Amino acid sequence: MRKVNIHEAKTHLSRLVERAAKGEGFIIAKAGKPLVKVVPLSAREAPAIRRLGFLAGEISVPDDFDRMGRDEIATTFSGDK
Numbered sequence: 001m002r003k004v005n006i007h008e009a010k011t012h013l014s015r016l017v018e019r020a021a022k023g024e025g026f027i028i029a030k031a032g033k034p035l036v037k038v039v040p041l042s043a044r045e046a047p048a049i050r051r052l053g054f055l056a057g058e059i060s061v062p063d064d065f066d067r068m069g070r071d072e073i074a075t076t077f078s079g080d081k
Contacts, residue, residue: 002026003034005031020038025037025040
């Protein structure tokens with residue numbers, strides 16, 4: 001993505017906005033440090049990053065997790081009451 005400094009953005013704002021509207025987003029920087037990103041309104045937002053393991057240490061899964069409720073499930077699906 002193209003990076004422009006604030007002075008260039010002010011000087012060429014119309015042209016930059018026109019290009020951004022066509023899909024060419026750009027970043028406005030001050031002293032080389034990125035400040036804002038300009039993208040067209042029709043641009044798709046990046047999906048949120050899903051982090052694996054973000055609950056590590058917060059929850060625990062019992063050792064018999066795969067056997068929990070086995071009898072109740074068997075009874076429910078066998079039709080026995």
